[in-house]
Every structure is written in C-alpha cells, then in structure tokens.
Amino acid sequence: MAKRRKKSCVSYTKWGYIFLIPFFLVYIVFSLIPLVSVFYNSLFENYRAGLKQIGPNFVGFNNFKILLTSSELLTFAKNTIVIWLIGFIPQLLISLLLAAWFANMRLRIRAVGFFKGVIYMPNLIMASAFSMLFFTLFSDNGPVNDLLIKMGILDQPFRFLSDVGGTRGLIALMNFLMWFGNTTILLMAGILGIDATLFEAAEVDGATQFKAFRLITLPLLRPILVYVLITSMIGGIQMFDVPQILTNGSGNPNSTSKTLIMYLNQHLYSKNYGMAGALSVILFILTGILSLLVYFSITKRREKRWG
Amino acid sequence: MANRRPIKIKPIIVHIVLILLTILCLFPFYILIINSSRYHPDIQKGFSFLPGRAFLYNFNNLLADPNLPVLRALRNSFIISASTAILSTYFSTMTAYAIHAYEFRGRKAIFTFILMIMMVPGQVSALGFVNLVRRMKLMDNFIPLIVPAIAAPIVFFFIKQYMENSLPMDIVEAARIDGAHEFRIFNTIIIPITKPAIAVQMIFTFTSSWNNYFIPSLILNDAKRKTLPILIAQLRSADFLKFDLGKVYMMIALSIFPVIIVYIFLSRSIIQGVAIGSVKG
Numbered sequence: 001m002a003k004r005r006k007k008s009c010v011s012y013t014k015w016g017y018i019f020l021i022p023f024f025l026v027y028i029v030f031s032l033i034p035l036v037s038v039f040y041n042s043l044f045e046n047y048r049a050g051l052k053q054i055g056p057n058f059v060g061f062n063n064f065k066i067l068l069t070s071s072e073l074l075t076f077a078k079n080t081i082v083i084w085l086i087g088f089i090p091q092l093l094i095s096l097l098l099a100a101w102f103a104n105m106r107l108r109i110r111a112v113g114f115f116k117g118v119i120y121m122p123n124l125i126m127a128s129a130f131s132m133l134f135f136t137l138f139s140d141n142g143p144v145n146d147l148l149i150k151m152g153i154l155d156q157p158f159r160f161l162s163d164v165g166g167t168r169g170l171i172a173l174m175n176f177l178m179w180f181g182n183t184t185i186l187l188m189a190g191i192l193g194i195d196a197t198l199f200e201a202a203e204v205d206g207a208t209q210f211k212a213f214r215l216i217t218l219p220l221l222r223p224i225l226v227y228v229l230i231t232s233m234i235g236g237i238q239m240f241d242v243p244q245i246l247t248n249g250s251g252n253p254n255s256t257s258k259t260l261i262m263y264l265n266q267h268l269y270s271k272n273y274g275m276a277g278a279l280s281v282i283l284f285i286l287t288g289i290l291s292l293l294v295y296f297s298i299t300k301r302r303e304k305r306w307g
Numbered sequence: 308m309a310n311r312r313p314i315k316i317k318p319i320i321v322h323i324v325l326i327l328l329t330i331l332c333l334f335p336f337y338i339l340i341i342n343s344s345r346y347h348p349d350i351q352k353g354f355s356f357l358p359g360r361a362f363l364y365n366f367n368n369l370l371a372d373p374n375l376p377v378l379r380a381l382r383n384s385f386i387i388s389a390s391t392a393i394l395s396t397y398f399s400t401m402t403a404y405a406i407h408a409y410e411f412r413g414r415k416a417i418f419t420f421i422l423m424i425m426m427v428p429g430q431v432s433a434l435g436f437v438n439l440v441r442r443m444k445l446m447d448n449f450i451p452l453i454v455p456a457i458a459a460p461i462v463f464f465f466i467k468q469y470m471e472n473s474l475p476m477d478i479v480e481a482a483r484i485d486g487a488h489e490f491r492i493f494n495t496i497i498i499p500i501t502k503p504a505i506a507v508q509m510i511f512t513f514t515s516s517w518n519n520y521f522i523p524s525l526i527l528n529d530a531k532r533k534t535l536p537i538l539i540a541q542l543r544s545a546d547f548l549k550f551d552l553g554k555v556y557m558m559i560a561l562s563i564f565p566v567i568i569v570y571i572f573l574s575r576s577i578i579q580g581v582a583i584g585s586v587k588g
Contacts, residue, residue, distance in 0.1 A: 034435025
C-alpha cells in the first residue's frame, strides 16, 4: 500500500513539470535567447555608415569602452535621473500623506472610493496618448497658455517645449500623475496592515498624530517604501513613451530630455547593433541589480509574515 | 477638549487637497472631451469650458483620413490586447498552480528564479528579440506581440499570492480521489476558484498591452498592422500645424476613453487588486 501511494505521488509531481513547460518554453525562446544574443551582439562592431554596412567584426569590449567614455551615455543617464527625481520626490511625499489620510478613519473622509478611483485612473491611460494630449495642451497656442493669459498670470505664451525646465517638468508631471495613485494605494495597504493596537497605545501615551506617524507608521512601512523606491527606479530607467512622444523622439531642447531608452531606441532604428547591444547589457546589469534588491525586499517581507 | 478643535479643521484641509488633486487628475481629460467636440477654428481661437457641436464631425473626419487608419488600428490593438490578456492569465495561472500544488524537486529554485527575472524590463532584450522575430519571418505579425505574454512573471506572482490564501489543496485531493485527470482538475476546478485574481490580472495585462508602444513600434511597419500607440506617434511626427486639431483631439480620445469607460465600471476591483499585491507581496 505504502509503495503504491508513493508511486501515485511521483506521478503527480510529474504534472508540476508539465505545467511549467509553457512558461519556460516561451521564456527561453522570447526572452532568454534574445538576451544571450544581446550579450553576443555587444561584442561586435556592426552598423551602417550611409549605404555601407560595417561589420559584424569582433571587437571585444570596445563598444563598452566607447559608450562609457563618451559624454552621451552620461548625459542621457543624468537626464533620466533628473526627470525621474522631479517626478518621484513629490510622488512619494504626496502618496505618503494621502495614504496616511485615507487610512485614518477619524478624518471621516467622504467619498474615499471616488478619490481613490480618480487618483489611480491615470495609471491605466495609454502613456503615448497622454503625452500627445499634454503636447497639445501645453503647445504655444494651446489651452493651458490661453488659460494662463486670460487669468492674467502670463503676458505672452510660455513656450514649454523650448524650455529645459518646461519639458522636463512636463514629463515629470505626467509620470507623477500616472504613478502617485498607485503608490498611494500600495502605501495605504501597508498602513492598514499595521497592528492598530500600536496606535491606540501611542494615543494613550499622549503621542500626537504626527509623532505616531513618524515613530510607528514610517518605520513599520519601511519594507514597502523600499519596494516602492526600487520598483520606481526600475520604472525610471524604462522611461520612454512619455518623453519620446512629447519631444517627437528628439529629446529637445538640445537633448536635455532624452532618456536612456530613447537612446537605445535610436540605435535600434539606425541598426547600430553593436552599440545597441552594449547599451542593453549596461541597462540589463543596472536593472538586474535593482531586481535583486526587489527580490530580497519581497522575500524578507514574506519571511516576516510567516516566520 | 483642547484636542477637538484641530480635528475639526483638519478634515476641511484634507478635503480641499483631495479636491485639488482630483481637478489636477481630471482637468486634462476634461479639456480632451471639450476640444474633441469643437471645430478646428474654434479650438484655435482659444479655450472654452463648454463643449462644441463637432463631435460627430471630428469623428467622421478622423475615420475618413487615409493616413490614419484608426478603425484598423483599434481592431489591431483589440486583437493583440485581448489575446494577450487571455493567454497571459491562463498560462500564468498554470505556472502558479504548478509551483503552488506540486512538491517536485527544484520547485523552490524555480520560484526564486521567476521572482528574480520578474523586474527585468523587456527593453533590455529588445535588440535580440527583434532580430529573432526577423529571422522567424514574423515581422508585421501579431504573434511576437501575443505569445511572449505566456511567460509573465508579474501575473504569475499575483495569482500565486492569491492561491496561497484561497486555494485549499483538499479540494484537489477530493477531485483526485474521484478520478479526475490533473489537467481536467486545473481547467474545471482551479481556474474557477482563481477567477477573481484572473479577472483583475486580465484587466492589467489588457491595458498594458493596449498601451504598449516600444516593442510594437519595432515589429509593426505595415500601415494595416499598426496599433493605436504607433498611430499616435505618427500623428505627433506629422507636421502639427497642418493638422485639424479637432481630429487630433478625437484621435487621442479614441485611444484613451475605451480604457476609462471600462475603468469606471471596474475601478473598485482594480484598486483592490493593486492593494492585494502590496500587502501580500
């Protein structure tokens, strides 16, 4: 009997592997093989100069050397970081504030569902269409300029897309609008997960609401804050649709809003496979490190919950 | 008693801030509705808070434009997004079930592996992906935009979380005793139980595929095969001043509003889905 049972057990585990086949087959074909070929491509000189095809010639790590010593990569990395920061800092602060408010039953906020629904909505909007919308709204003769002039705030149209701060600010504003609702909901779920007796005890001890927030909520929220921070950094590295559409791929004014993925896209379109490969490898390493951090932050939280 | 006063003022401030943020979120879409219903000369004259009467005019005008095959793009976007949503959730549920229900060797290692690749963005392998698709002769085909969604680590992770809380193995044991085949158990028992998580993930995969621009723009070149985001980019790169603005706003509205309309009905469960992913994560 015992033997039979064992046998049936084995035949069940077989199904575990069978059910994993579609995932791994597709992953290997459409992700792993392309990734390996990206590494391979990064070691070759392979581009078009006019009508002439150069390469592919094996050049070792030369593409990386060119990329890392050129000022371009550094500039575009800096652009990406600056735009990300302008959007992310207000996003985190406002999300924290809103999450604390939504989780505070005593504020008796009306229509919480409505507000949550509204602030999350931009997250689902097509980024390219949203960016096109902002392009028309903030164009020189667009509705925003018209409104600002009518209200007497401006004398003449402000040319948002010819101004470094204007363009970067618009991209950051869109990123902010698209992500602050999402972050608020994540943080709020985190705050609601905190043991309510802690807050009651703090109140008995005479702590103010702000003090309770600083000394109880923030420290206990740290794992989720770390998760939000790193996933947002990964999202920041991926920034593409919004600046690409807003600036029509140019990253103007003067390439100050060109991001890393826009740079990659440019190499992909001009069929400079060596450079595109090397840039992809660098981005893979960056996102890989950040992904590992996300992995550890997730597993740490899981252990905490179950351990 | 001294404590009561600030509590009364604070809710007012809270509500004012919330209303301001609501206006900030909705205002762009408000102008979008207004301007997509106005004639081009009126839009150029300046801003208006009231809608015009050109909604149908702009709509017909847009559909008649041979350079912007919008209906075609709507159809293409829908085919790709719907297939992606179905395949991605079905096979992610299957993968999650494999990890959740079977005690096979290497299970933990595989789970760790999937978690680790979860956050690596698709853009970094785009070069290899496009070259592979070219070699497979699948350029201008929807298959390379649909099939890769079968391996969706994030969808897998959400559904796995859901199973941990709501899929008791006793049910599976009972079905096995009744002689049900493992594959049948999966289709007739596991899928229905996991339905709430699948529904939420379907919405997410549908919208992310609907909104996707980077990879489709590298794969689809044929005008008949283009999706909405590619048309939007095309609209942006065309000479803007020559364009009928009513048409431009209508094109943006057509890309955005299908998602908003669905969202209005499902926002509750969508927001719950986001929150579940966070707490359980």
